[in-house]
Structure formats: C-alpha cells, structure tokens
Amino acid sequence: MTFNTDLHRSTLTLPGRLARGGGAALEMSVLDAGPEYGRGTRSQQPTMVFIHGFGGRAAYWEYQLEQFQADYRVIALDLRGHGYTDAPTEADGARYDVPELVADIAAALDLLDLPPKFILVCHSFGGALSSYFLKQFPERVSALIMIASAARFRLRWAGRTLLRMPPPIFGMVRKLMPYFGITAARIYPPPHVVYLQNKNALLPWDGSDYLRAVKVPALVILGHRDILFDEAAYKEVASLIPGAEEVIVPVSAHQVMVERPDAVNRAIERFLQMQSDPAEQAERRIRQKAERRAARKQLESERPWLKFYDARTPYRIKLPTVALPRLLEATARRFGKTTALSYRGGKIDWRELDRQANRFAHGLIEMRVKPGERILLALPNIPSLVIAYFGILKAGAVAVLSDAATPAEILLTRIADAAAVMLVTTTNRYDELRDVLQSDRRAAGLRRVIFASMIDHMGWREKLKFAALHHVQEGHWLPWFRQDKQHRKQERRYLKFKQVLGRGAIYPVELVQDVNDIAVVVYTYGATGTPLPVALSHRNLATNALQLRHWLPESRPGDERFLAQQPLSSAYGLTGVLHLGVYLGATLILLPGAELEPLLKTVKKMRPTYFPTTPRMVRELAHTPGVRRYGLASIRVCAVSGSPLAQEIREEFEKLTRGRLVEAYGLTEASPAVLAMPLSARRNPGVVGVPLPDTEVKVVDLDSGETLPADTLGELWVRGPQLFAGYDQGYANATGAGPSATALNLIAKKISKERLHEGWFATGDVASIDEDGFVSIIDRKSNxxxxxxxxxxxxxxxxxxxxxxxxxxxxxxxxxxxxxxxxxxxxxxxxxxxxxxxxxxxxxxxxxxxxxxxxxxxxxxxxxxxxxx
CATH class of the missing domain: 3.30.300.30 (ANL, C-terminal domain)
Incomplete structure (x- = not known):
C-alpha cells in the first residue's frame, strides 16, 4: 500500500449549509487525486466519486483511490459529522437525514469542478445517499457502483441498542474505548452524530422506490460473509435496480473493499470496460496522455528546472489542509506498531507516541493553557521533546523552540519576547534556573516550569548505566519539594514531566485547528546578527515536509530509520527529521549530542538509512580513521545543508556509505528547505540544486533590485508555500494583552518589512542561476x-x-x-x-x-x- 490519503486531502467551505446565523458555512474534508493535467482542465477528466457509509470516512477508499487515480480523477468525501468534516449539533439545525446529507454532497461536487457526468461509487448507507442523489440529479451520473449496500438498514439488536443510547452515555462509552485497546474510537463520528443519523436517516430509510428508479448501468458488490444487516435487504438491491450486475466476493464481510481490495478493483474495472467502446477507451487514453504532455511542456518552459526532477516527483503538490497533530494521528493509525522513537535502548511506537502526546495536551489544558499561548521548549533530542512538542500543538498552543544549551540569560530574554507562559527544560538545569526564574522580572509571566529527565524512556540497561554514572553527578537528580515555608509556594510552579503526563487521558483533545494558525516559533542562527524569532504555521511546516517527502521517492514508508542528530529545536531538524519522519512513519534514532563517537556507535548498532547532517559532520566522518568498520554503508541518503560542500569531500563520503549525498539549501524563514539536488542529476561543483515543488527563485541586482538574467551574480529571492509570513512579534503584544514591544520585537518588525516583498523573501545570499534553473550559492551578501x-x-x-x-x-x-x-x-x-x-x-x-x-x-x-x- 503506497497511497497516503493525507497527501491528497483538502477542505471545502460549503456556504449556507448550517441553520445557525442565517446560514453558516460547513467545512467538508475531501480527498482529491488523479493524473496531472494542465490548469483549467479538471472538468474534462473522467471522474469517480466515492461515498462512504454510516460511521465511515473517505480514507476507507484508499485502495480504490490508489488503483484508479492513474486514469480517473478520484474524489472521496468525508460526510457531515464524519472524518475531518464539521459535525454540527442539533442546536445548529443539523438533522443528519438523507436530504441534508445529499445536499452537502451536491454542494461539494459543485465546488469541485466536475465533468457533466461522473461515476458514483458508494458503500453501505452511502448506497441510500447515492440512490437519493440519482433521483435528484439523474443527468449527472453515468454509472453506479454499490458495495455492501442494502434496501433497508436494520441492524442486529445489539447494534440497535448501542445506537439508540442518548449522546451523553454513548460519549462516555466512546471515551472508555481507548482504555480497552479500541483506538479507532477517535475516528468514529461524535455521539450526537451517531444518534441523530440513526434516528433520522438509518431507521426510517426504505430505498425500494429509489432503487427501482435507477436508470444508469449499475454494479452491486457484496461480501459473502456480510451479516451486518438482514440478508434479504442485501439480496434485494440487485433485483430492484433494472439490469444491475451482481458480484459476490468470497472470504469477505461488510468492509469488502478493504478486506478484498484487489477482487473489488477487478470487478469495478471489468464493469467500467463494458460501459464504453474499446476504441473510445483507447482514444480517450491517447487524448489524456497528449494533454498531460502538453501541460508538462508548458510548465517546463516556465520553470526549466522541472525537467531534472525524478520522474516520481510531482511538479506541483496539493497543499496540506490539516494541522500537524492530524498528520501524527494518521501515522499512528497507519504505522501504529512501527517504532517511532528509539532512544538509548528504549522504544516508543507511533501509536504510543500519539497517546503520550494526548496525555501531555490534556495535562496542559488542565493547567489552563489556552489556544495560542506560548510554551518554550529547551530540550535536547530526547523523547520528551517530541511528546511535549506534539502535545503543545494538540492543545492549540504554540511551541517556542530553543536549543537545549541556550544560556540562562538568553532563555529569559526569549521567555519575555515570546510571552511564554510555560517552560519545559531538562532536570540538570534546575539549580541554574531556580533562583533567576523566581527573581528576574522577565520570567514573571511563567506560570509553570516543567523538568524532563534525560533518563526517561531509556532502555533498562542504559537507565542503570546512566543512574550510576551521570544522574546525580551531572545534576539530573531533583531535590524535590522543599518542606520549609520559604520555598514551598515558589516550588509549586515546578513539575516533573511525568506529572504532566499523569494528568492527561490518552484520547485526543477535541479541538478544531486552522492550518494557517502559528504552530512554532523557531530562532534563526544569527550568523549575521541577532537571532530572530520566525513564526511558522502548520501549513508552512507540513508543506515543506511534504515537498521533501516527494523529493525522496525511493523512501520506504514504515521502513526507514532516521539518524536524528540534528537538533529538533532547529528548523532543519524539525522539518527534515521530525515532520518528514511523521509523513514516512520512519523510526527516529534520537541522539541528544553532537559527539562523533556516540554517533558512530549508534550507526553500527542501529543501521540508519537516512542521515540529515551538516558539511562539518560530513568532513569529520570522511577524515575519521577506520570509519568504515562502523557500517556507514547502511545510509542510503545523506542530506547535507548549511554551506556548499567541496567535491572531494562529497566523493569520499559517498564512497564510504555507497549511498547518495544530497545537498540542499534552506532558511529558517522557509521552514527551511528551498533548494535540493535531484538524486539522479549530474552535479557540478558549487551547484546546490533546484527549487523544490511549488517553489520559485530569482536573482536580483544587489543595488537596484531588478531581476537579473541567467548566470549573473545577485541576491537570491525565494517564494513558495513553505515561506513564513513574517517574524514573530510575541503573543501578548500581537493580541494587545501584554506590555509594549521588546527591542527584539521591534527589530523583527523592521526586518520583516525590509526582506518581504509581495510574497518574495530576500535571503541575503549572493547566488547565480544558470539557464536550466540550477542555483549556485556564493556567499552571504554581508560577507x-x-x-x-x-x-x-x-x-x-x-x-x-x-x-x-x-x-x-x-x-x-x-x-x-x-x-x-x-x-x-x-x-x-x-x-x-x-x-x-x-x-x-x-x-x-x-x-x-x-x-x-x-x-x-x-x-x-x-x-x-x-x-x-
């Protein structure tokens, strides 16, 4: 299975679909994939629309979407109250009856620019919605495929009893499900949706008349062990639809398209082939190829570097429309048992990581953290950093990232500049920070300080070794809860990381997040001055990780091992390691330090396949005596960013690893990746690479700012969806809730105006671009x-x-x-x-x-x- 539904997800806004406020909008989540065509031709593509059943979601169709996306535009909808679509309540005027649900579908299809006719595919209660849609819009459907549907939807007595529970009781049962291992409870509709749709749609439905009225070619697919509804209601469907073909798939039950996807796909293909003349099908495919070729040529003429992309890397990507926590939840469902974090002998799988992040989020909410508030993380690459990071995002707060070794003076300044309400750091900084946090006015806004121990989440052998050699000696032990009255009040501000986890539940926070909300504030390196706070949205970060995901098409989802030595508190580590790892379901091998010896021992033991690093580390490895015996050959791809790498060093490193070294260029302001060298391209000395998908670059004159021709030195400007909107100016100041702007906020505001130009960002780097679009970085303009x-x-x-x-x-x-x-x-x-x-x-x-x-x-x-x- 290679199709990732979350890469093709977007959100539609359906105006006037809610009764409240005189017709408020409903947001519907949609999966939309298919062959690449030129702009403005989406309505010309042959299209298949997939409708799930009661309690389902669009992602149920992933096998069918993957199969048919090569020849059809494939669209799957999350119905009202299901998946990622809004779930209005009865107070909002929602009934969840068939006319209302079908009206939602019709409104969404109107916005999707479909051809005059399309193929309608449905499952279970989606059959009721599809037959009703056909009655309302018979001219829009060319063929109907019904899977595991029935004429009437009468559940067994146990199912009827469960669905008739009042929403509060059903909600309590739903919240208890994860404690019994039923983690899928999160993706079920909310209790009020289940109650209303069962009452107003399932129970009263009799589709006999609607099925008799179907006039288009129809295929009915059933699972031969499907006992969810009455057998007679299943068998009646094919007999009621005039001329319908019936296929019974062996060894399958109600979710037949998931349980036997290949058999279902074969049946659908045979059915569709019978609906048109073979000559017409061949002509259509030839026309599609010609249109695709023409569209690619047009885009390549505008952006010549596209010709050098890997054939599996798209020219354009579908921008993410869900917040970062939703991507983690999708990975937890898809790769639940795959190890997510490997840290000194300890392991946490993706499902457990998601649960731990949920616990941390609930713990923060219990401590009255509000959406949009800032929490500063100053942690090394340990599991607590990843858990806290996603927990903060799940709570709707903003993670302010700072290096673990940030001096106390700078840490205090950043607390004040960002208006942080909490600090999460390591236990060995307790003695250093205790007094200054109590006395310095810059920390007055801190409500809590959470201390995470390096020993947490280690394997038992490493934990014993750490306890014996480092725990007390290096100050990781906390002198907890002083008994004298002088300190007792102050130390209520301090908590252990595990105490926060213990306050929370493992089910997700019920919070709707906008993909354009700020997710992270991360600091620039300050190579040419004061490090500046960069505010990056969920969309910025998810888009950049998706661009990198497509740039590495040979990556094996669920089977990659990332050597995570780059600090996750930097934009490079955050996107190039953590978020990319989420997209791939990779194992992140966490290294909290930059020492060479532990790195080589980890390589020998863990056999990583992907290593994002810096030119300095590549030079050290290439010149380390006896480095071959550590097994660097397991590294298939090494991504290097930071400065141009000499040709000799690159060749030496590739000989050592037998993999590919991919040079890249990025900026914290761009989340950070902008340029990268295609894996298969011929590399010239000094050339960094070409723009990532949906990214544009140009070179402007250093004095006049005019765009320069190819092979001319000038300042590099970049534009793309991963680019930030401006430097952060603090939560309290931005909302008017805090004191006047700090000096750093004023500097950030000034530089934002100087470097942002109508969507373009002036990088401050001197570069040249050749006629093929390959970029060579020369130096900083300030140098x-x-x-x-x-x-x-x-x-x-x-x-x-x-x-x-x-x-x-x-x-x-x-x-x-x-x-x-x-x-x-x-x-x-x-x-x-x-x-x-x-x-x-x-x-x-x-x-x-x-x-x-x-x-x-x-x-x-x-x-x-x-x-x-």
Missing amino acids: MLVRGGQRVFPRQIEEVLFEHPAVAVAHVKWSPDEEGVKHLRAEILLHHNMKLSVDDLLKYASKRLHADALPDSIAIEQKNTTVLF
Missing part, C-alpha cells in the same frame, strides 16, 4: 568585500584553498583592524601527515584568484603548531 573594484567573497576563496590536496579545512573571514580597514584572514587545517608552507599556498592560490582576492593573512594549523603570515 562581501569590494577591493580594487572587484567583489570578493570569502566562500569563493575557501573553495580555491580547499582544492589544494593538503588542505582538510579552509575558513576565510574578514575582520577590521584598529583603523577600521577590513582584512581577509584565512585559517587552514591540513590533512594528517601533510605539510604545506604559507608561501606555497599563496603561490597556489594566486594562480586561481584575482590579486585583490588573496588573503591578507594565513594561519596554518598542523600537529598543534601554527605558522603565521
């Missing part, structure tokens, strides 16, 4: 020097110095002297047992660099000695 009328970039000098066979690392920077004159200084680290003089290196560089670009000074480091020039 540029003008010497002798020439623009000089330290990174270009580094590339030249690095080409010398004796040079392992080259770092060039400019710094002013006492008179303010800027000088270029180079720091060189030689390979082991290599020798090189300053004069020889200058002679080498002078043949490749302009005279004004030569460094003013060079420091060569070798065997703990330094030679200065």
Whole structure:
C-alpha cells in the first residue's frame, strides 16, 4: 500500500449549509487525486466519486483511490459529522437525514469542478445517499457502483441498542474505548452524530422506490460473509435496480473493499470496460496522455528546472489542509506498531507516541493553557521533546523552540519576547534556573516550569548505566519539594514531566485547528546578527515536509530509520527529521549530542538509512580513521545543508556509505528547505540544486533590485508555500494583552518589512542561476568585500584553498583592524601527515584568484603548531 490519503486531502467551505446565523458555512474534508493535467482542465477528466457509509470516512477508499487515480480523477468525501468534516449539533439545525446529507454532497461536487457526468461509487448507507442523489440529479451520473449496500438498514439488536443510547452515555462509552485497546474510537463520528443519523436517516430509510428508479448501468458488490444487516435487504438491491450486475466476493464481510481490495478493483474495472467502446477507451487514453504532455511542456518552459526532477516527483503538490497533530494521528493509525522513537535502548511506537502526546495536551489544558499561548521548549533530542512538542500543538498552543544549551540569560530574554507562559527544560538545569526564574522580572509571566529527565524512556540497561554514572553527578537528580515555608509556594510552579503526563487521558483533545494558525516559533542562527524569532504555521511546516517527502521517492514508508542528530529545536531538524519522519512513519534514532563517537556507535548498532547532517559532520566522518568498520554503508541518503560542500569531500563520503549525498539549501524563514539536488542529476561543483515543488527563485541586482538574467551574480529571492509570513512579534503584544514591544520585537518588525516583498523573501545570499534553473550559492551578501573594484567573497576563496590536496579545512573571514580597514584572514587545517608552507599556498592560490582576492593573512594549523603570515 503506497497511497497516503493525507497527501491528497483538502477542505471545502460549503456556504449556507448550517441553520445557525442565517446560514453558516460547513467545512467538508475531501480527498482529491488523479493524473496531472494542465490548469483549467479538471472538468474534462473522467471522474469517480466515492461515498462512504454510516460511521465511515473517505480514507476507507484508499485502495480504490490508489488503483484508479492513474486514469480517473478520484474524489472521496468525508460526510457531515464524519472524518475531518464539521459535525454540527442539533442546536445548529443539523438533522443528519438523507436530504441534508445529499445536499452537502451536491454542494461539494459543485465546488469541485466536475465533468457533466461522473461515476458514483458508494458503500453501505452511502448506497441510500447515492440512490437519493440519482433521483435528484439523474443527468449527472453515468454509472453506479454499490458495495455492501442494502434496501433497508436494520441492524442486529445489539447494534440497535448501542445506537439508540442518548449522546451523553454513548460519549462516555466512546471515551472508555481507548482504555480497552479500541483506538479507532477517535475516528468514529461524535455521539450526537451517531444518534441523530440513526434516528433520522438509518431507521426510517426504505430505498425500494429509489432503487427501482435507477436508470444508469449499475454494479452491486457484496461480501459473502456480510451479516451486518438482514440478508434479504442485501439480496434485494440487485433485483430492484433494472439490469444491475451482481458480484459476490468470497472470504469477505461488510468492509469488502478493504478486506478484498484487489477482487473489488477487478470487478469495478471489468464493469467500467463494458460501459464504453474499446476504441473510445483507447482514444480517450491517447487524448489524456497528449494533454498531460502538453501541460508538462508548458510548465517546463516556465520553470526549466522541472525537467531534472525524478520522474516520481510531482511538479506541483496539493497543499496540506490539516494541522500537524492530524498528520501524527494518521501515522499512528497507519504505522501504529512501527517504532517511532528509539532512544538509548528504549522504544516508543507511533501509536504510543500519539497517546503520550494526548496525555501531555490534556495535562496542559488542565493547567489552563489556552489556544495560542506560548510554551518554550529547551530540550535536547530526547523523547520528551517530541511528546511535549506534539502535545503543545494538540492543545492549540504554540511551541517556542530553543536549543537545549541556550544560556540562562538568553532563555529569559526569549521567555519575555515570546510571552511564554510555560517552560519545559531538562532536570540538570534546575539549580541554574531556580533562583533567576523566581527573581528576574522577565520570567514573571511563567506560570509553570516543567523538568524532563534525560533518563526517561531509556532502555533498562542504559537507565542503570546512566543512574550510576551521570544522574546525580551531572545534576539530573531533583531535590524535590522543599518542606520549609520559604520555598514551598515558589516550588509549586515546578513539575516533573511525568506529572504532566499523569494528568492527561490518552484520547485526543477535541479541538478544531486552522492550518494557517502559528504552530512554532523557531530562532534563526544569527550568523549575521541577532537571532530572530520566525513564526511558522502548520501549513508552512507540513508543506515543506511534504515537498521533501516527494523529493525522496525511493523512501520506504514504515521502513526507514532516521539518524536524528540534528537538533529538533532547529528548523532543519524539525522539518527534515521530525515532520518528514511523521509523513514516512520512519523510526527516529534520537541522539541528544553532537559527539562523533556516540554517533558512530549508534550507526553500527542501529543501521540508519537516512542521515540529515551538516558539511562539518560530513568532513569529520570522511577524515575519521577506520570509519568504515562502523557500517556507514547502511545510509542510503545523506542530506547535507548549511554551506556548499567541496567535491572531494562529497566523493569520499559517498564512497564510504555507497549511498547518495544530497545537498540542499534552506532558511529558517522557509521552514527551511528551498533548494535540493535531484538524486539522479549530474552535479557540478558549487551547484546546490533546484527549487523544490511549488517553489520559485530569482536573482536580483544587489543595488537596484531588478531581476537579473541567467548566470549573473545577485541576491537570491525565494517564494513558495513553505515561506513564513513574517517574524514573530510575541503573543501578548500581537493580541494587545501584554506590555509594549521588546527591542527584539521591534527589530523583527523592521526586518520583516525590509526582506518581504509581495510574497518574495530576500535571503541575503549572493547566488547565480544558470539557464536550466540550477542555483549556485556564493556567499552571504554581508560577507562581501569590494577591493580594487572587484567583489570578493570569502566562500569563493575557501573553495580555491580547499582544492589544494593538503588542505582538510579552509575558513576565510574578514575582520577590521584598529583603523577600521577590513582584512581577509584565512585559517587552514591540513590533512594528517601533510605539510604545506604559507608561501606555497599563496603561490597556489594566486594562480586561481584575482590579486585583490588573496588573503591578507594565513594561519596554518598542523600537529598543534601554527605558522603565521
């Protein structure tokens, strides 16, 4: 099964479908997939519409959607009160009877730009809705396929008793289900929906007259062990529809299209082939291919880099329409028993991770955290970080991410700037933070401080080792709950992470989240100044993870192992590791530090398949003696971002791993990925890659801001759905509920105006784009020097110095002297047992660099000695 329903989900707004407020809108969730065509031609595509039954959801059709999406546009609806669609109450005027449900379907189909006629496929009570729809709109349906449907829907006595329970009692039963292992209770309709639809739709329905009125070709598919309804009501369907064909699928019950998908798909294919002339079918397929080819050519002429995409990577993606917690819940359903987090011998599967996040969310709500409030996370890569992160999002709050080692002074400033109401950090920072959090006015808004221990979630062997060697020695032990009156009141603010989990329930929070709401505030690296707070929405982050998911088409859902050493508190780690891992149902192997030895031991033991990292780490691994014996060959893809990587290092690393090293370029403001090198493309030195799907780039003049032609140096501007809307200016300030703006908020506001230009973001990087759309990053605009009328970039000098066979690392920077004159200084680290003089290196560089670009000074480091020039 390779079809992921959540990649094709969107939300329709159906105006006037609710009685309250004079006709409020209903939001309906829709799965919409199919072959790629040009713009404006969706109404020309042959289309299949899928209607689920009572208690079902659109995702039940995943096998059929996957099968028929190559030749048909396939649409599946979450009906009112089901799946991710709104569930209005009786007070809103909702009845959940057949006319109301069919009116919803008709309104949704009107918005979806369908062809004049389409094929209608339905399951169970969806058959009642489909036959009623046919009665109302006979001209819109070309063929009808009914699966496990009946003329009347009379359940057995146990089912009738359950559905007749008053909603409050049924709701209590539903909440208890997860405690007995029935985790699917979350996807069932709410109690009031079950009660109303059973009362107003199921019980009174008799479809005999509607079935007799069907005039289109019809196929009836039944499971031979289906006993949900009366056998006579099943058998009656095919006899009532004039000329209907009946197929009984062996070894299947009521969910026949899920239990025997291949048999159902074969029956549907045979039926559809009989509805049209073979010559017409062949002509239609030829026409479809021609339209698809023309549309691709048109798009490739506008964006030439698309020609270099992997054939399995789409030119466009369907933007996510559900918040990040919903993606986690979908993964928990799909890969429930797959290990999600592996941490020092301990394991948490995706289902358990979702439950733990639910517990944390309920714990936060019990502590009166409101939607939109900020909670600052300062944790290393440990399971508590992932649990807390998704728990915060499930509670509707915003996660403010800071590195685990953020100094106390900076942490306090960020608490004030973001107006954070809670702080979650590690237990070994208790002594450091206890006094300052009580006395510093910047922490006055903190209601609670939650301490998570590094020992939590470890395997028992690692837990014993940590307890013996680190727990007390490194301050991870908490002197809990002082008994003297002086401290007792203050320490009520402090909680253990497990105490918060213990307050919550494992079922999800009933909270509707907008995909455009801010999910995360993450800080830039501050390479050229003050780190700035970047506010990223659910859509920004989910879109970027989806772009990366399509960029790696060889990824195996449910069978990938990510080496998660990149801090999840950075945009790179958040999207390139955590969110991408959610989309793939991958196992995240958590490493809380950046040390090389633990990394290599983890590689040897866990055999990761995907490793997102930095150029510095790639250089260290490539030059580590005996690194082959650690089994780096298990790494099939290594994604590198941060700075251009020398050709020699890339080739050495690929030889070590036998995998592919994919260079990428990103910005925190873009969630962060913007460019990446296609896996199959020929790589040229200095080229970072091409834009990801639905991403645009251009180069503008450094002085005038005019767009420049190909192969010209200028500032790189980017645009795409993963791009943020602006720097964060604090929750309290944005809502008018807090004090005046802090200095950082004012800086963020000023820079937002300077760098955002009608959807384009000025990156501050100097780059060039060739005629095929491949981008080469030269350096930061702020690093540029003008010497002798020439623009000089330290990174270009580094590339030249690095080409010398004796040079392992080259770092060039400019710094002013006492008179303010800027000088270029180079720091060189030689390979082991290599020798090189300053004069020889200058002679080498002078043949490749302009005279004004030569460094003013060079420091060569070798065997703990330094030679200065």
